[in-house]
Amino acid sequence: MRRLAPYIPIAAFAIVAIILPLFVRDLTFLMQMLLSMIVVVGLTLFMGYAGQASLGQSAFVAVGALTVGVLCRQLGLPPVVGLLAAPVVAGAFAVAIGAPLLRLRGHYLAFGTLAVLLLVHLVMSTVPLFGGGVGIMGIPPLLPGGQLGYVYLAVGILVIALVVSQHLVASRFGRGMRALRGSETAAASSGVPVLRSKIQVFGLSAVFAGFAGALSAFFIPFVSQDSFPASKSFEYVIMAVVGGIGSLWGGIVGVLVIAVLLQVLNVLSTMPGLPATAGPTLQYAGYAIVLVVVLLFLPDGIVPSIQKAWRRRVASRKEKASWRTSVSAHR
Numbered sequence: 001m002r003r004l005a006p007y008i009p010i011a012a013f014a015i016v017a018i019i020l021p022l023f024v025r026d027l028t029f030l031m032q033m034l035l036s037m038i039v040v041v042g043l044t045l046f047m048g049y050a051g052q053a054s055l056g057q058s059a060f061v062a063v064g065a066l067t068v069g070v071l072c073r074q075l076g077l078p079p080v081v082g083l084l085a086a087p088v089v090a091g092a093f094a095v096a097i098g099a100p101l102l103r104l105r106g107h108y109l110a111f112g113t114l115a116v117l118l119l120v121h122l123v124m125s126t127v128p129l130f131g132g133g134v135g136i137m138g139i140p141p142l143l144p145g146g147q148l149g150y151v152y153l154a155v156g157i158l159v160i161a162l163v164v165s166q167h168l169v170a171s172r173f174g175r176g177m178r179a180l181r182g183s184e185t186a187a188a189s190s191g192v193p194v195l196r197s198k199i200q201v202f203g204l205s206a207v208f209a210g211f212a213g214a215l216s217a218f219f220i221p222f223v224s225q226d227s228f229p230a231s232k233s234f235e236y237v238i239m240a241v242v243g244g245i246g247s248l249w250g251g252i253v254g255v256l257v258i259a260v261l262l263q264v265l266n267v268l269s270t271m272p273g274l275p276a277t278a279g280p281t282l283q284y285a286g287y288a289i290v291l292v293v294v295l296l297f298l299p300d301g302i303v304p305s306i307q308k309a310w311r312r313r314v315a316s317r318k319e320k321a322s323w324r325t326s327v328s329a330h331r
Helices: 005-023 027-049 058-074 079-101 106-126 148-170 172-182 184-189 194-219 230-243 248-269 278-297 302-330
Strands: none
Touching: 005 027, 005 148, 027 148, 027 172, 027 194, 027 230, 027 248, 058 079, 058 106, 058 194, 058 230, 079 106, 079 194, 106 230, 148 172, 148 194, 148 248, 172 184, 172 194, 184 194, 230 248, 230 278, 230 302, 248 278, 248 302
16 A cells, blocks of 8 residues: 555546536647646756756657657658657657766756757757758647547657656665765765766656657648747746756646746736736746745745745644653653
């Protein structure tokens, strides 16, 4: 039963996620949230548990979407082939660049991943097979019908990502991965293959991002370099930090908070009398306010801070109960 306990919240989340689309009118907004959650779960493994840095996670989302566009539109292969190939290509791309890239640390690694994203943009904007700056349009649909099928497919992939990540964190490899966050030197002295472990986590996070990119390409049948701006990568990091980068559920909560906040700010920016630049300005202000508030009052993120407060409360109750028992015994 203890082994199954970490998966009970995932099952509860899956039930809610299955029911929710039936009552939501804006399925596009819900789909974007689900895709962000898939990406941020992988980013949480890489940044939160392995202690690495990335500002270019959108590169692997772009690779996944580009794989679908090339295979299904340019080469005419069945859509299911594109869906299955996208995470494989994204993961292989991450492993290929990971060997040299992951020798960097800290902000050097962060800027290195950002450079990878910019190189992906450059290739997409210049190579005709990859859109040549115009983009790839008319990607054939994966599922018949409307948007609801894609939403449920995204829910299924997100649940699988959570199950895989939870199992990974609790495994022997997960313990080695967490050791990297503390000290790579200490982890290496304990027998952890540092570079190989970082490449494996990097590749898995890219696989999740590749799935998200594939789904986005089918959901909005158009792929171009403008679909994956660097600002989106920054948004993924903000979501992970706000929710709690050391927790899988922190990524989920962070996406919910930031996505709802941006939606509210977008609605406010359309009010009469506001200038055309109100939307981006409010978004940047919203990011700044949320980050400052979280870093000042919840430095570990929303979910870890709530977990710590709950544990302190339980410990306090146990101490009071123990004190009352001892006083009663002395009487």
